[in-house]
Amino acid sequence: MTEIAESEAAARPTAARGVSRPGRMRSRRTRRSWTSSPYTYVALAFVYMAVFILYPMVRTIWESLTDTSLLNPSAGTFVGLANYQALLHNGTLAQSLYVTIMYVLLSVSVAMVLGVVCAMLVERVTVGRSLAKSALALPWAIPTIATGILFTVVLDPDIGIVDHLLNETHLPSVGWLTNNTLAFFSVSAITVWTLFPFVMLITISAMKGIPAELYDAVAVDGASAWSTFRAVTLPGIAPTLRVVTVLEVIWAFQQFQLAFVLTGGGPVNGTNFLVINLYKTAFDDKQLGMASAIGVVGLLLASAFVVVYLLVERRARAQ
Amino acid sequence: MRYAALLPALATAAALSACGSSTPAVSNGSGGHLSGTLTIADWEFLESGNGPRLDAAVSAYEKAHPKVKVQTIGIPSDSYGTTIDTELAAHKGPDVLVIGGGTSLYDLAPANLLSPITLTSAETRTLIPQNSQGMYNGTRYGVVWEFNENDLLYNKQLFQQAGITAPPTSFGSFLSDCMTIKRKTGDYGFVARNMLNEEALWYSDYTLDWLAAFGGAWTNAKGQFTIDAPASLAALTDFKKVYDSGCMATGQTATVFRPEFEAGKIGMLIDNIDAGYTYTAANKVLTNTTMGGAPIPFPAHHSGSAAIMLGINRYAPNQALAENFVQWLMSPAGQQSLVPGIEPNQAGTTTAAMPQSFVASHAWIKPFLAEGQSAPQVLNLDGKPQDSTPFSDLIMPYIEKALQNQATPSQALRAAQAAAIQKFGN
Numbered sequence: 001m002t003e004i005a006e007s008e009a010a011a012r013p014t015a016a017r018g019v020s021r022p023g024r025m026r027s028r029r030t031r032r033s034w035t036s037s038p039y040t041y042v043a044l045a046f047v048y049m050a051v052f053i054l055y056p057m058v059r060t061i062w063e064s065l066t067d068t069s070l071l072n073p074s075a076g077t078f079v080g081l082a083n084y085q086a087l088l089h090n091g092t093l094a095q096s097l098y099v100t101i102m103y104v105l106l107s108v109s110v111a112m113v114l115g116v117v118c119a120m121l122v123e124r125v126t127v128g129r130s131l132a133k134s135a136l137a138l139p140w141a142i143p144t145i146a147t148g149i150l151f152t153v154v155l156d157p158d159i160g161i162v163d164h165l166l167n168e169t170h171l172p173s174v175g176w177l178t179n180n181t182l183a184f185f186s187v188s189a190i191t192v193w194t195l196f197p198f199v200m201l202i203t204i205s206a207m208k209g210i211p212a213e214l215y216d217a218v219a220v221d222g223a224s225a226w227s228t229f230r231a232v233t234l235p236g237i238a239p240t241l242r243v244v245t246v247l248e249v250i251w252a253f254q255q256f257q258l259a260f261v262l263t264g265g266g267p268v269n270g271t272n273f274l275v276i277n278l279y280k281t282a283f284d285d286k287q288l289g290m291a292s293a294i295g296v297v298g299l300l301l302a303s304a305f306v307v308v309y310l311l312v313e314r315r316a317r318a319q
Numbered sequence: 320m321r322y323a324a325l326l327p328a329l330a331t332a333a334a335l336s337a338c339g340s341s342t343p344a345v346s347n348g349s350g351g352h353l354s355g356t357l358t359i360a361d362w363e364f365l366e367s368g369n370g371p372r373l374d375a376a377v378s379a380y381e382k383a384h385p386k387v388k389v390q391t392i393g394i395p396s397d398s399y400g401t402t403i404d405t406e407l408a409a410h411k412g413p414d415v416l417v418i419g420g421g422t423s424l425y426d427l428a429p430a431n432l433l434s435p436i437t438l439t440s441a442e443t444r445t446l447i448p449q450n451s452q453g454m455y456n457g458t459r460y461g462v463v464w465e466f467n468e469n470d471l472l473y474n475k476q477l478f479q480q481a482g483i484t485a486p487p488t489s490f491g492s493f494l495s496d497c498m499t500i501k502r503k504t505g506d507y508g509f510v511a512r513n514m515l516n517e518e519a520l521w522y523s524d525y526t527l528d529w530l531a532a533f534g535g536a537w538t539n540a541k542g543q544f545t546i547d548a549p550a551s552l553a554a555l556t557d558f559k560k561v562y563d564s565g566c567m568a569t570g571q572t573a574t575v576f577r578p579e580f581e582a583g584k585i586g587m588l589i590d591n592i593d594a595g596y597t598y599t600a601a602n603k604v605l606t607n608t609t610m611g612g613a614p615i616p617f618p619a620h621h622s623g624s625a626a627i628m629l630g631i632n633r634y635a636p637n638q639a640l641a642e643n644f645v646q647w648l649m650s651p652a653g654q655q656s657l658v659p660g661i662e663p664n665q666a667g668t669t670t671a672a673m674p675q676s677f678v679a680s681h682a683w684i685k686p687f688l689a690e691g692q693s694a695p696q697v698l699n700l701d702g703k704p705q706d707s708t709p710f711s712d713l714i715m716p717y718i719e720k721a722l723q724n725q726a727t728p729s730q731a732l733r734a735a736q737a738a739a740i741q742k743f744g745n
Contacts, residue, residue, distance in 0.1 A: 265516075267723050
């Protein structure tokens with residue numbers, strides 16, 4: 001009971017047996033209304049999550065156990081794990097998983113390194129720092145679909161600027177999007193271009209939380225730039241980087257627009273990421289049930305990564 | 320038991336209502352009692368050249384039916400199929416729809432999303448053969464909205480610069496001319512779709528312009544796959560020769576290479592009559608005199624036929640109005656209204672011919688018209704047309720494998736044949 005409630009209770013006459021004193025009722029009522037309001041606000045978020053996340057997730061899992069067609073979405077029949085069995089025997093899914101995992105690992109790792117490096121460099125700039133930060137953040141601000149369309153022209157072997165520069169140096173044009181291997185790396189590189197600005201901005205923000213005294217201390221000890229980074233900067237931004245890594249991985253798993261616009265999943269399924277595969281299964285093959293099964297596989301993959309992150313985070317905190 | 324007495328009355332009422340619910344086939348689209356708004360969806364309504372003409376063509380229905388308002392709905396071509404499929408599946412969408420651009424009659428009809436179309440015997444007699452593509456399991460669900468064939472379009476000025484006096488008439492001369500143009504002018508001699516990010520359209524182009532032009536088809540009349548048949552192998556082998564020759568622009572989508580052709584930077588391409596009309600419409604580099612048309616120079620000397628159908632949404636709120644519109648469209652009056660809207664494409668009946676004045680002023684059209692209605696239908700699988708859309712998803716990566724030297728054409732097509740049989744049966 002709060003002090004106010006106690007003093008109010010003491011000032012009131014004792015109530016007859018069986019009748020609670022108004023002071024106590026008021027304090028109980030006050031305590032209830034005081035503690036229920038946070039749940040009210042949180043409940044709104046739960047309702048949103050239930051409607052827009054939980055229900056679609058459960059519905060997708062259910063659809064993955066049916067043979068639902070896009071053209072007759074209400075008439076699917078339960079087929080159990082038949083879709084998953086078909087996927088296991090389907091070489092396309094295995095290849096999709098492989099290129100997706102490789103793509104996520106490559107693009108996220110390069111984006112993280114590039115983002116941190118750019119953050120360090122931008123913080124060293126004294127004149128024009130804001131301009132530098134804005135310029136480097138621009139790729140993140142451009143809608144992904146616009147980026148994809150832009151790079152189909154930039155990488156065009158005939159009219160694209162990249163091959164034009166190569167030709168100017170007497171090098172032949174390259175099939176950036178038509179060669180199986182190059183297309184994968186081209187899409188990954190463009191993904192890095194869109195992802196690294198977010199890493200940079202968050203890292204800059206995290207670096208501002210590192211006490212300046214720590215830098216002064218290592219400077220007194222004569223530490224080099226690399227030693228300073230290892231001893232002071234990296235430990236200071238590591239928790240933030242772990243969270244950013246999780247976000248970047250999830251975004252990379254969900255990346256659809258770039259590959260769809262640039263290569264359509266080709267050449268020869270070289271960029272046929274899981275979401276591209278899912279889209280084609282749903283809207284070209286019109287098999288919603290099978291597409292849902294692919295979605296569940298993707299969900300399990302992303303969840304596995306999140307579990308790994310949580311274990312790493314727990315270990316880091318224990319240390 | 321007391322309700323048993325009502326049964327005869329109920330049965331009579333049911334029979335009468337059943338008689339009344341089927342719309343009688345009206346020979347001239349008469350239906351002056353009909354009123355309301357009729358919605359028609361097509362991607363072509365958004366095209367700068369065709370759109371207004373098509374809008375005017377279908378709106379002519381309003382003159383014959385003053386109480387009706389025709390509302391055209393333009394949906395971008397790259398999302399047309401997905402939009403229409405999902406709308407119809409949700410029992411929404413337009414009353415009448417053009418079936419193409421990613422939609423397929425053989426997907427919609429088995430899913431019970433299209434209404435059967437009834438035509439009079441008089442109208443049926445005037446139908447061109449391509450209207451058979453509107454049939455599914457013996458019932459008509461579509462009529463030809465427009466159709467065309469593909470043929471060779473070439474830049475006469477580039478030919479002149481390269482010292483070529485006549486369009487090619489064989490694959491050998493075609494390849495030779497392509498390489499000559501590249502060598503002597505620096506511009507590409509030929510271009511065609513070749514990337515999976517245009518998969519559906521690449522499937523259409525490859526099937527019509529190469530497979531059919533080499534006398535091949537994906538299935539035979541019994542519905543058995545013929546993916547690795549000699550004609551199909553010859554088509555892919557020769558396409559790969561052009562792809563590897565260096566004279567063909569690779570890695571470009573149609574949004575890039577079509578303007579390039581229009582700007583006079585590419586010697587030849589195989590395209591439809593509608594595209595040819597667009598290339599010369601600006602009357603700058605390519606005009607009706609500087610662009611030529613010729614039969615496809617491959618063994619069969621014709622492409623496949625691409626008919627775009629018109630169908631009725633089964634769940635259209637204005638079912639009677641939609642049926643009446645389609646019947647009017649296939650009548651002589653409707654066809655005469657439609658032709659100015661779809662030209663230079665051809666209409667679905669013999670009652671409406673392209674004006675001779677138009678043909679005379681567009682000399683390059685003649686090879687297209689000469690093919691007429693004889694071009695074979697090869698886009699949809701014979702015997703299993705409902706598998707056509709997922710089939711195109713299956714086959715094109717194998718074509719690409721051969722182009723990327725990950726398999727020989729023979730290996731790629733044999734693997735595709737096996738995969739198709741495994742997926743769809745034979």
